[in-house]
Amino acid sequence: MGDSIASVLGKANPDRSDILAMLQCNEEEAPLLYRRAAAVRDRYVGNHVYLRGLIEYSNICGKNCLYCGVRSDNVKIERYTMSREEVLEAAMTAYKLNLGSIAIQSGENSSNSIVETVEELVRSIRKMTDNRLGITLSLGEQSRETYQRWFDAGAHRYLLRIEASSEALYRRVHPDDDMHRYHRRLECLKAIQETGYQTGTGVMVGLPNQTMSDLADDLVFMRDFDIDMCGMGPFIEHSDTPLGSRGTDNLFLNERFNLTLRMIAVLRIIMKDINIVASTAMQTIDPAGREKAISCGANVVMPNLTPARYRSGYLIYEGKPGYREADESNVSGLNLDLLPGTTVELGIWGDTPHYGRRRTVR
Ligand code: SAM
Ligand code: SF4
Secondary structure, rough: OOOOOOHOOOOOOHHHHHHHHOOOOOOHHHHHHHHHHHHHHHOOOEEEEEEEEEEEEEEEOOOOOOOOOOOOOOOOOOOEEOHHHHHHHHHHHHHOOOOOEEEEEEEOOOOOHHHHHHHHHHHHHHOOOOOOOOEEEEEEOOOHHHHHHHHHHHEEEEEOOOOOHHHHHHHHHHOOOOOHHHHHHHHHHHHHHHHOOOOEEEEOOOOOOHHHHHHHHHHHHHHHHHEEEEEEEEEEOOOOHHHHOOOOHHHHHHHHHHHHHHHHHHHHOOOOOOOOOOEEEEEEEHHHHHHHHHHHOOEEEOOOOHHHHHHHHHHHOOOOOOOOOOOOOOOOOOOOOHOOOOOEOOOOOOHHHHHHHHHHHH
């Protein structure tokens, strides 16, 4: 018999076996884990939620990840790239709604014209908002030089999910070619961190053949890498993808949902002062999914500001909510009644104290 969850939660520096024990706690113990994680969040980063207005810039992608609806082999979707004016307008909406930050996300494209356009967009957004709007990028694997150019232009956070920290699992969910190498992804993540970005990564929870041991290793990976932010969510099938057409062979959706809550809670306990996203994928499975993630320690929500006409082109998985959240009466789309005492912090970048601490220590 292993340690009780209460004794594991009492440990100052949980090791891998403690992490596994927390992930595997039973249904009666889980609320204790969640409450502890929320208390850690409140103490180290505050009982509030930061917003990032999400701009899904383009669904043109050179990659072919086996899980993703935007993969290049999916000929059923219409490809788009938002115009410069549309991106600036969406950024201005975020600014006027006082969201504090935006996140620009896209399929992977390293062409010179995209690199230059993104650089110019970042500069323009910084200028037109008087440096008041924080900018996160999530534009996939790029060269060191490109990461540096975008950083110099004014982007300060970058999110690149490792997807699966186990190389063997990573290989199972990606094509076996030079475009999809685990080591390249890892090198990109290091380059992002070394460039000076607040660095985010994450994984999908519930991938076929993923084990609890893999998930414990994912959390250890994030701690060892000393990330500043995490965006992770349940894997959700898309029928026009190789992994989606196989059906669910491992964990069913609500199991993945509950496991993601545990992953968030344990990550909060082992990395107290980082930013953790309550992902849209959580909301796809349960309408109150993001609120539940927040009550388990998450502190970032990304309301979607992508123009409505492009939303159907950015269905990375099925059932993704398609409504427009840029509604001034309820910018985040969150139901704060479910989160007593929690406030949404408007008008600030919402940086993690972890980043400042990490930079000081080095
Ligand atoms: N192309 C960039 C990249 O891959 O880093 C950024 C955009 S990509 C759509 C953002 C994330 O979507 C990926 O990192 C992946 O974890 C997630 N994603 C893709 N397909 C998914 C699926 N079927 N279920 C859940 N998440 C998925
Ligand atoms: Fe492209 Fe990102 Fe989807 Fe992979 S996960 S196919 S890189 S958009």
